[in-house]
Amino acid sequence: MTLVVHSARYFANLGDHVMPIRKFGLVRDAIVASGLPSEIVEPAPATDADLLRVHTEPYVRAIATGEPRALAESQKFPWSPALADAVRWTNGGCITALRLALDRGMAGNLASGFHHAHADHGEGFCTFNGLVVALEALRTQRPLRALILDMDLHYGNGTASLLASRPWAHQLSIYGNFYKANRAIRDVAADRAPDTDNCRSIAVPAGANGEAYVATLDAFDDAIDRARPDVILYQAGADPYREDPYSPLDVGHADLFARDQRVFETARRRGLPVMWVLAGGYTADVSKVVAVHVGTFRAASVSAPP
Numbered sequence: 028m029t030l031v032v033h034s035a036r037y038f039a040n041l042g043d044h045v046m047p048i049r050k051f052g053l054v055r056d057a058i059v060a061s062g063l064p065s066e067i068v069e070p071a072p073a074t075d076a077d078l079l080r081v082h083t084e085p086y087v088r089a090i091a092t093g094e095p096r097a098l099a100e101s102q103k104f105p106w107s108p109a110l111a112d113a114v115r116w117t118n119g120g121c122i123t124a125l126r127l128a129l130d131r132g133m134a135g136n137l138a139s140g141f142h143h144a145h146a147d148h149g150e151g152f153c154t155f156n157g158l159v160v161a162l163e164a165l166r167t168q169r170p171l172r173a174l175i176l177d178m179d180l181h182y183g184n185g186t187a188s189l190l191a192s193r194p195w196a197h198q199l200s201i202y203g204n205f206y207k208a209n210r211a212i213r214d215v216a217a218d219r220a221p222d223t224d225n226c227r228s229i230a231v232p233a234g235a236n237g238e239a240y241v242a243t244l245d246a247f248d249d250a251i252d253r254a255r256p257d258v259i260l261y262q263a264g265a266d267p268y269r270e271d272p273y274s275p276l277d278v279g280h281a282d283l284f285a286r287d288q289r290v291f292e293t294a295r296r297r298g299l300p301v302m303w304v305l306a307g308g309y310t311a312d313v314s315k316v317v318a319v320h321v322g323t324f325r326a327a328s329v330s331a332p333p
Contacts, residue, residue, distance in 0.1 A: 028064045028065065028066055028331065029063065029064065029065045029066070029133070029135070029324065029327055029328045029331045030065070030066050030068060030124075030127050030128075030131060030133065030134040030135070030331075031055070031058060031065055031066070031067055031068070031124075031134065031135045031136070031137055031324065032067075032068045032069075032070050032120045032123045032124045032127070032134060032135065032136045032137065033051065033052075033055045033067055033068075033069075033070075033120065033136075033137040033138075034069055034070055034116050034120065035052065036072075036112065036113060036116040037051045037052070037113055037116055037117050037120065037137070037138050038051065038052060038113060039107065039109040039110040039112070039113035040107075040109060041104060041105060041110070042105065044104070044105075045309050046104070046152045046309070047308070047309070047313045047316065048113075049313070050305075050308065050313055050316055050317055050320070051117075051137050051138050051305070053313065053317045054137050054305065054317055054320045054321060054324075055067065055137055057317055057321045058137075058321060058324050061321065061324075061325070063324070063325065063328050064328070065324075065328075068123060068127065068134075070116065070119040070120040070122070070123035070124075070136075071119050071122075071123065072112075072115040072116045072118075072119040073115045073116075073118035073119040073122060073155070073160060073164075075087065077118070077119070077122060077160055077163075077164050078115075078118070078155055078160060080160070080163040080164070080167075081146065081155070081156060081159050081160050081163055081189060082144075082146055082147070082155055082156075082160075083146055083147045085098070085147070086098060086146070086147050086148060086149075090106075090111050090114065090149075090154060090155070091111055092111075093106045093107075093108075093111070098148060101148040101149045101150065101209070102143070102144065102148075102149025102150060102151065102152055102153055102154045103149075103150075103151065103152055103209070104149075104152065104154070110154075114154040114155055117136075117138035117139070117141070117157060118141070118155050118157045118160050118161075120136040120137070120138050120157070121136050121138070121140065121157035121158065121160060121161040121302075121304065122157075122160065122161045122164045122165070123136070124136035124161070124302045124303075124304070125161040125162070125164075125165055125258070125260070125302045126165060127302075128258060128300045128301060128302035129165065129169075129257075129258055129300055129302075131300075131332060132300050132301075132331070132332035133291075133300060133301050133302075133303075133327060133330065133331050133332060134302055134303075135302070135303040135304065135305075135323070135324065135327060136157070136302070136303075136304045136305075137305060137320075138157070138304060138305060139152075139153070139157065139262070139304055139305055139306045139307075140156070140157050140158040140175075140177075140186075140260065140262045140304040140306060141153035141154060141155060141156050141157045141158070141185075142156065142158060142177055142179060142181075142183035142184075142185055142186045142200075142262055142306070143181070143183070143184060143185040143206060143209075144156040144185045145184075145185045145188050145189070146188070146189060150184070150185060150206075150209040151181065151185075151206060151209060151211075153185060156185050156186060156189055157304065158175055158186055158260050158262070158304070159186060159189045159190070159193070159196070161260070161302070162193075162196060162260070166195075171195070171257050171258065172195050172196070172254065172255055172256045172257050172258075173195070173196045173197070173254070173256050173257065173258050173259075173260055174196075174197045174198070174199065174250055174251060174254040174256040174258075174259050174260070175190075175196065175197070175198040175199070175259075175260045175261075175262065176198075176199050176201075176247065176250070176259060176260070176261045176262065176290060177198060177199070177200040177201070177202070177262040177264075177306075178201050178202075178261070178262060178263060178264050178267070178286065178290075179200075179202065179262050179264030179266060179267075179306040179307045180202060180203050180204050180264050180266035180267045180271065180273055180274055180276075180307050181202055181203075181204045181205075181206040181211055181264075181266070181273070181307070182200050182202040182204070182205050182206045182207075182219075182220050182228060183198055183200040183202075183206075183262065184206045184207055184220070186198050186200075186226075187200070187220065187223070187226040190225055190226055191223065191226075193225075194224070194225055196225065196254075197225040197226065197227075197250065197253060197254035197256070198225070198226045198227070198228075199227050199228070199229070199246060199247065199250040200220065200226070200227075200228040200229075201228070201229045201231060201243045201244075201246075202215070202220075202228065202229075202230060202231065203215065203230075203231045203232075203233070203235070203267055203274060203275055203276045204273060204274075204275075205218050205219050205220060205230070211273060213233070213273075213275055214233070215230035215231065215232065215233070216230075216232065216233075225254070227246075227250065227253075229243045229246060231243060231267075231276060233275035233276070234275065234276070234277060235276050235277065235278075236276075236277045236278070236282075237277070237278050237279055237281070237282025237285070238282075240267065240276060240278050240282060240286065241282060241285050241286050241289060244286065244289050244290065244293070247289075247290070247293050248293065248297075251293075251297055251299070256299060257299075257300075258299060258300050258301070258302065259290075259294050259299050259300070259301045259302070260301075260302050260303075260304075261290055261294075261301055261302070261303040261304070262303075262304055262306045263286075263287055263290075263303055263304065263305060263306060263320075263323040264306040264307040264308070265283070265305070265306065265307050265308030265310075265316045265319035265320055266306070266307030266308050266309060267283065267307075268280070268283065268308070268310060268315065268316075268319055270310045270312075270315060271307070271308065271309055271310050272309055272310070272311075273307075273309060280315075280318055280319060280322060283319050283322060283323075284322040284323075284325070284326055287322060287323045287326035287327070288326045288329065288330075290326075291326050291327055291329070291330035292330060294330070295330045301327075303323065303327060305320045305323065308320070
C-alpha cells in the first residue's frame with residue numbers, strides 16, 4: 028500500500044501560467060485510475076508556527092495579505108487569497124507526508140518541495156520551502172537528521188540557503204540548470220553551485236542522455252554516508268524530461284522511471300524511510316508531466332513497505 032497525501036485545496040487558479048498547478052489533482056486522479064494499491068491521506072494546512080520556524084514574519088505576513096505586493100509575488104505567481112490558502116495546504120502536505128514516512132516507511136506528497144524558497148522571499152514558483160518546513164515541524168517532536176535528494180532540473184538554491192544554519196540536514200542536488208537571483212542558468216558549465224559541508228551538488232551537462240543522468244546517482248550512497256540521516260526527502264522533478272522547455276538534457280520517461288527506482292531501492296537497501304514530493308514539469312502537453320509523476324508513484328509502489 029503506497030501512501031500519498033493530497034487535498035483539492037492544493038489548487039489555486041493562476042490564470043494562463045507556465046506552472047500547471049492543476050497537475051496535482053491530475054496526478055491524484057491518474058493514481059486512482061491506475062488500480063495500484065494506494066491510500067490517499069488528507070493533510071492539515073501549515074500553521075503560522077510551522078512557517079515561522081523557517082520563514083521571516085514579514086514574508087509570512089506578505090503572503091497572507093498580499094502586501095507589499097512585490098514580496099507577495101516574489102515567487103513569480105500572481106498573488107490572491109486563494110494562492111495564500113493553497114500554499115499553506117501544500118506545505119501542510121509535506122509535513123503530513125514526512126510524519127507518515129517516519130512512522131510507516133514511505134509516503135509521498137502530491138505537490139512540490141518548493142526548493143527555491145528562501146527564508147525572507149520566494150523564487151521560481153516556490154513560496155514556502157516545504158522540505159525544510161516539514162523537517163522543522165517534525166524536529167519539534169524528535170531529534171532528526173535528514174538528507175534531501177533534489178533531482179529537479181534546477182539547483183535547489185533556496186534549500187541550500189536554509190540549510191546553511193541547519194547542519195543536521197544535508198542536500199545532494201543533481202541539476203541541469205543552475206538557479207540564482209530568481210533565474211535559471213541553462214549552461215551549468217558557465218555558473219554552478221559551490222559545495223559546502225552539508226550541501227553538495229552535481230551539475231549534469233547539456234545533452235546528457237538518460238544513462239549518464241541516472242549514473243549521477245552513484246553519488247547517493249556517499250551522500251548518505253556523509254549525512255547519516257534518519258530519513259530521505261526526495262524531490263522527484265519532471266522537468267529533466269527532454270521535451271520540457273527548460274531542459275537541455277536528453278532524458279525520457281523510461282530514464283526518469285529508472286531514476287526513481289534507483290532512489291527508492293537505495294533507500295530500502297540502506298534501511299531509510301523516504302518522503303517524496305513532485306517537482307517541476309512545464310511540458311506543454313501536461314499529460315506527459317503527469318506521466319512522469321505517476322512513474323514516481325509506480326516506482327515507490329515497488330519499494331513501499333507491506
